[in-house]
Structure formats: structure tokens, C-alpha cells
Amino acid sequence: MENKFKFLTKYSLLKKLKNKWFLIGNAIVAIIIVGLINIDSIIGFFGGDFNDDVKINVIDNTGYYDVIENNLKNVDKYLTDSKVIVTKKQDVKKQKQKLKDTNDILLIINKDETNVFSVEFVSDSYVDMVKYQAIYTCLNSAKSTIAMQNSNIDPNELSKISKPVDIKRTFINEEKTKDEEDAKNVLSVASMIIVLPCFMLIIFLTQMIGAEVNEEKSTRGMEIIIGNVSPKTHFFSKILSSNLFVLIQGAMLLIYGAVGLIIRKLTVSSSNGVISQATSNVNIGEILDTLSNSGIINKLGYVIPLIIILLVLSFLAYSLLAGILASMTTNMENYQQLQTPLMVISLIGYYLILASTMFPGAVFIKAISCIPLISISLAPSLLLSGEIGAGIVIIAILLLALLDFILIKYGLKVYKVGILNYSETNLWKKMFKAIKEK
């Protein structure tokens, strides 16, 4: 029987891995992940209006040109990949004619006694909102500067006004550090990204088990299989093979992500272009330094094992539930109906992660993070962001272990009856009867 268990597990796993749609699907997913990580480079490569030079011609009737020019040069800070060229012009009529069939912008600055200056914004066609807002913000900034200059404020004072406030972060608790605070923010964002593949893997897991059990059941091949191996062997071979598959798939997703980051690193460092500069905002090295300085890396020694145990037990619970539900249904359509609540439950955690950023320290969210099936997404995120401690995660793990135990003990009884049941009449009655049987 042990050999048959190994055979069934290996058979089921290889069947999934050798499936051409698995290979095609993964090739597509790999391309998408690598592409998404490098999406800005890809967009930049193909070009478009966004990286055209922004030519701003200014006709100044006020005498504030220098201040206005200095401020308008900051427009590029708001744009993705464009260079801003500001030029002083004279003839309004001529300049307006020159605008025909171009993306250039003409700003006519006029005196305004009540508002320092007013601006006529001229272009041949529509201007995108980001560009318009950037110019508007810079003109407002120029106006403030001019207004303060006109108020005879000392240049040193003026410099102080425009200088950002220095904040010195102090903690009463000596164990707390600014790096740790930053690291927690980084990790809470990172955990939201990690949760998405987990959600994807849960969908894979439940779909696969359901499809396999239903295929064997609907073809009556199940009678031959269960005639030769016990339902217990069959059940656990399905659970093990599906979980192994999910682990392999998860590892492959990580590899695709790593490849994407390597490509990003290589393309950013090998190029001095404006796009590369713009896309180098996400500096992995800096993030790692922050994490290292914060001391969080030292805590990963127990955080990572806790999260791994939580993930493994959660995947086990989802797969056990999927196997049990699949055994009760007689076709894939019915299974999909039964599987929907599982999917919704797995989504709750994700929404609560978002809510946790709006309601820091919420007792309700902390309590929910202990609930099995939801804890897989919520607890790691809250743990990494420091909302909950290891104790709550251990409670979540214990509750999950209890759920797994109950699912194995009673679910197996349902599975034994369910896989050879082809009728939906009195289905739930039959299942409850199966649970009660010794």
C-alpha cells in the first residue's frame, strides 16, 4: 500500500508537471512577471509622448522671468521621463503661429495687481493632466516666491521658508529605532505583494484537487482506483501531490521574480538614460540596508519559520477542504459552486491587510488574524509590520493545526463515502451520517 501511495502521488504530480498547459501557462506567467517588474523599461523602450521634451515658451510682461524660469525647470520632477526646456520669447502672434501642429506650450505672463501675475496657457491641442498640473504647481510656487520677495523678506528668511522641516525622530522606548520603523513600513508593503502569489497558489491548489477528483469520479475510474487502494491512500496522495505541486509552482514564481529583478538591475545599471534613472527608485540594496540596520533581519530567524509553518498548515487545510468538497460533488460545475466560499474566505485576509493600514492596532483585525484560512494572508503581514507579535501567530498556528486534525479525522470519513456517491439526493444527510459513523 505504501508503494501504491508513492505511485499515486508521483503519478498525480508528474501528470500536472508534464501537462503541456502547465508548461505553456508557466511560460506566459514568467513573461508577465518579468515584464511587470520591468514594465517602465518596456514602456520607455517603445517610447511615446511621455518622453518627448516639454518645450515651454514664456512671454513675460511682468519682469519676473528669472523666478518663473527657475520654477518651471522643476516641472520635469513631476513627469516620468521628459526633459523640460524653458525659453523666453517676445512676439505673441508669431509664437502662437509657431505652436501649430506641435506639443509646445506657450505661457503668456501678465501683471495682475490682485494676484501678482496671471497666465494665459496656450497650446495647439489638449495637454495631459499631469503636465498641466506640474506647470500649474510650478507657477504657483513662482508666485509665492515673487510675493515674498515683494514683501521685502530677507533672502535668508526666504530660504528658511522654502526649506523643508527637519524632523528628529525620538523614541522613549530605547529598543525602538527609526530604521526599524522604516523597515516595518517596507515589510508591510512587501507582505502585501507576497500575499498575492499565495492567493494564486490557493486557487491552483483547490482547482487542481477538485478537477482531479471529479475527473476520476465522473469517468467511474474512481471505482477501479478505490478497488485497489484505500480512500485514505487516495486522499492523502492527492493532498501531498497537490501541495508539492504548489510548492514547486511557488518556487517557480519566486524564480521568475528574481529573474525579473536581475534583468531590471542589469538594464538600469548598464544604461545612463533618463528612463534608467527614473526606474532606479526601487533600490534593493538600500531596502536591504534598512532591514539590516533595523535589526529585523535578526528577528527573521523565528519570523520566517513561523510564517512557513503557517503557510504549510494553511495550504494543507485548503487542500483537505478542497478534497472533501470535491468528493461530495458529482461534476466540476457543482464543485466550483462549493469552492466559491473558500475563495471568498481567502480574500477576506487580503482586504483586512488593506484595512489594517487604515485602522492601526485594531483589536478586531488582530483577532481575525488568528482564524484559520484567513490567517495565511493576514497574520504574516501583521507580524512583519509589527501589528501583532509571535504569540498571536503561534495561536493562529495552533488553531490551524486543530482544524487540520479535525479535517483529517472527520473529512476522511466524508471522503470515503463521497467519492463513491454519484447521487445528490440527501447528500448532506449522507455526509453527516458518515461523520457520525465510528
Add this chain to the structure above:
Amino acid sequence: MLKVENVTKYYGDFKAVDNLSFDVDSGEIFGLLGVNGAGKTTTFRMIMNLIEPNSGKITFNNKKIDYNLTDKIGFLTEERSLLTKLTVKEQMLFYGALKSLDEDTILRRLDKLLKRFEISEYKDRKINTLSKGNQQKVQFISAIINEPKLLILDEPFSGLDPINIELFKSVILELKQKGTSIIFSSHRMDHVELFCEKLVILVKGKSVLEGYLKDIKKDYKIKKIIIEGDVVKKDLEKIEGVISVLKTACSYEVNIRDESYSKNVFEYVKTRNNVTKYVMEEPSLEEIFVAKVGEAYGK
């Protein structure tokens, strides 16, 4: 030897099999007959250990059938039990491995059986691309690839043309020669009659007739006389002991209560002209089946 002793199975309040007993020796072909819902498939499922009887026991060679024994059993289900997305070869490797066979043995036996069933060219074809008859052949091969000691065949001839039925019959008889105990169900009584030494007729899960076929026929008192000649149906019906008279295309079939009434019919026939045939035959299994099932349903 397969031994089914006083087996009863309930589905809720419904009694599917009622105190059923029979045994099948090695090299014996046993027929399990009954109308739809009589309890045949439930009996097969209990023999295969797929479901537990509520009472009674089932043994093979004096051992309770469990997963240590199922490697020696072959099972052909009434409905297709093939994983139709697989090729014939993949299917056999899968089911063969479940019977604890190694890959070489499976492939060796598969080649031999595919040749025997004249479908060698379909070895690498997906099952869902095969005709119904060829799928039935593949399913039959999957049931015997482990060279079983006990073979359970639930409606084995379903979907087969007469030529392939003959092919199946010859393979089943070869297995019998090799000492395999074979138990099978069929709605076709002519098939059962050709094969089975022993049978049981089930009605509502209960045995209404059981034993060796020759004894059943011998003990069945109603006999049939075939007459060809200038006889009158109404005259025949008036004879004492005659139950019914059926006029066929060129003869009359006269059912009599028992053999002793044949002389009354013969006395009448002697007085008629152009009589070319007068034969007393044993009833067919189908007639016995219809009569017994009819009796059980009070018809």
C-alpha cells in the same frame, strides 16, 4: 473460491441486497442476474470491498477481501471506468501499477492483449478518440491485465457487435480454462446460458432462484412443445395441462404445466394432418427468468 454468505446491504431504509448467499469455484463462471436495480452492482461493489455489507461476509479463498487481495481481482464496471484523456498505454500503466505490476510486465501483457483484441494500432491513441466498442475492449483488457484469480464482469458485452461478443466469449473461456473464477451479470440471457454453469436470479436484492443451470432447467416444471402441422390454436388451448399457446411464423409453441401433460398434447396432434415437427424442449433461461421475476412482482 469466492464465498458470499448471508450478505445484506441497506442504503438508508432501502434494502438493496437481502441475505444473499452463493459461491463461485475456481474455473467456474457464475451469472448474477436480475432486472435493473435488483442489487447486482451493489453485490459487485461489496465483493470489491468498495462498500461494506451491513451483515454477512464475503471471502475469497477463505480470506476476507481487503486491499491485500484486490491485486488478484479484476473488475469491469458496467459504466466506462476509463480515464478518457489518457492514451491506452498510459491507462494500462496506471491501472496496472495499481495492481502492483511493474512497467515491463504491464507493457508485455498489454502488447499481447492488444493483439488478441485486434487493436494494437490504438496503443498510443487517446481513449476518448476510440469507438464505444474499442473502449469496451480497452476496459476489458484493464480488468484482466493482472491475470486475475477472480474476475468480475458487470455487463461485459455492452456496446459490442456480434463479432466482438464472440471475441470476448473466447477470451472469457480461456480465462476459465486457466482457473479464473468469473462472476458476471448480463441482461442478455442467451449469453448467460452459453457461459454459466451456475447462477442466481435477484429480485429486489433477494435471490429467487439459484443453482446450477442444468438443474434449474430440469427442475423447472413448465415445458415447451414445438409443433409444425395443421393444428388449431383453440383446440390446443382446451387440452388439460396446457398453460398457453403461441403461434409463431411457421410453428406453435405450447407451454405445459409439466412433462406428464405432453401425452395429452401428443394424442391431439396424432389426429391432425401434415405434422412435420413435434419436439418437447426445455425452457430457455430467458423464459425462466421472465417467469421468476414476474412471479416475484406478482404478475
